[in-house]
Amino acid sequence: MHLRARWLVPVGRPPIEHGWLRIEHGRIAAIGQQRTPADLNGCRPVDLGDAILCPGLVNAHTHLEFSDLEQPLDAEGGLPGWIARVVAIRRARPTDAEGARLTSSLRAGLTESLGHGVTTIGDIATGIPPEGYPPIGPRVRVYREALGLSFRGQSPPAAVTRDLDRLGSAGGISPHAPYTVSSRLGRVLLDDARRRDLPVTMHLAESLAELAFVTGSGGALRDLLAALGAWPADRPAPVLPPSEWIARLARSRRGSVVHGTFLGEPPDSSANERLARHRDRLGLVVCPRTTRLLSGRLPPVERFLAAGLRVAIGTDSRASNPDLSVLAEARELVGSGIVSPGAALAMMTRDAAWALAYEHRAGSIAVGRPADLVVLGPSGPFSDPLDAILRPDTRVLATLRQGRVLHGSLAAG
Ligand SMILES: [Zn+2]
Known part of the structure; x- marks a missing residue:
């Protein structure tokens, strides 16, 4: 042709x-x-x-498992309130129909992405359907997500290992976030990523509540985790601040930090410089509309670019966003005067492909x-x-x- x-x-x-x-x-x-x-x-x-x-176009961060949602969840209460609603949805799903629901949601998300001009996706997956991802178009880097604060194992949970074995070189690993992943689980996951030579990604510094929790001052996220039964409130938190996670992520050959909205805020002030030091391996992924919804602001893209970091665009999921259009995300940044159209295009093509370690195939x-x-x-x-x-x-x-x-x-x- x-x-x-x-x-x-x-x-x-x-x-x-x-x-x-x-x-x-x-x-x-x-x-x-x-x-x-x-x-x-x-x-x-x-x-x-x-x-x-x-x-x-390349969507560097989404969660296709929520592509069956008609509209974003209520953002009342910021990130902790929104997470409570996500967990409620997950827990209400009938387990016997979950495989079919997941497949149909992935299919909806992949089809919608093609309609927005997206041919490569970084997806965060908490599970893989038995028959795998529907082979209907976009190339997908599937980051297997894991979380847990009371993990005691020496190797990744069996379900994670099984999914990673099936994904092969299209896989990736994602410790969910500093407030849901213990130091020990994170070490085991990231060691496995190095052993398998897979890229990694992690939500970091998404909210001030996260920073308060992981630096020891409690707050809304600890209360939420205790209410969900996910946190033994009588023990000290086995968690790490974003700066520590950055040092660990940087041991992989390629990684991305998702959001980073409050990176470098005290008392974890060294996180920005540490990320900049590892810019040959770690990039940033921003999801502008989700950040505006849950944090009331747009991501500090100028600061990331000034530090010489590669910045990519993602949509996050239909649980926080009305659609999976990276063009719509880019328009938020350009319309607010944060980046030029040329810079925005690089963020949803070349630099997003790099974040997914697909720079030789896409972007x-x-x-x-x-x-x-x-x-x-x-x-x-x-x-x-x-x-x-x-x-x-x-x-x-x-x-x-x-x-x-x-x-x-x-x-x-
Ligand atoms: Zn996300």
Whole structure:
């Protein structure tokens, strides 16, 4: 297939006006500008008109298991209140129907993602359906999540080991968060990630309540954990502050810190510098709409970028977000003047792929890469393609994975 478009935006090199690319066997075989080569090498030419052709978008952090929720949960009470509602939903699910529900939720989330131009996903999974993830499109890095404050084992829980064995090189490991993972469980999980050479990710410094709890002053999260029966309130907390987790995550070959909204707040003031020291291995993933919902602010992206960190965009789940659109997340940041459209595009392509350790397969258009692409259609005239990508009325016309159209149509351009 030979695609032509008014703009080809490869990421990692400047946009190409009147660009074209050729797809052979699901991969990008050639890229060029202006004149279509006389020899199309037997490829079918498709003219996308005024459309913008970009690398398939990358959602660096979501929880597809909640993709069956119609709308986000109530945010009353901030993170502790929201967590109580998530746990209530989990506990109310009938266990005998959970496998089928999970599969249908994953299917809904993967299908929705294609509709938003997303071809690569970092998913946090508390379990894997017996038949695996539905093979319907996006490439998924599945981070097996684990949590527990009273763990006593020497190796990861059996269910985690079983899932990681099944996931193979598409797996990853996620200790959930400092307030739900004991120091010991974290050590066992991260040792296993190193042994398997898998990337890691962890929610860190998401709320002030988390910092209060893990630095020993109790508060709403400890009360919540005690009420849920997840915390033996009579014993000292076997937990660690974010700065300690950063040092541990940095022993893996690749990792990401999710949220980081309150990173560096006293008394855990060294967390920012420590993260910056490990920027060759650790990146940040921000979920702007979720942070605004649960913390009343947008993530401090400027501070992360000034520290030289790679910052990626994720949507978090449908439990805190109305949809799984990374474009909508990026628009929050651009609309608030926090980043430029070009920076936002890197955050939902190149740097998100890096966070997932998929930088050689996703996040940019380059010869030899899989032809994972999104075709975007701005509704009116435009001169700057980067600006046009982030306009609220720009539509996803088609999403391609390995050269196959999995959403929309190439005729629409
Ligand atoms: Zn999350």
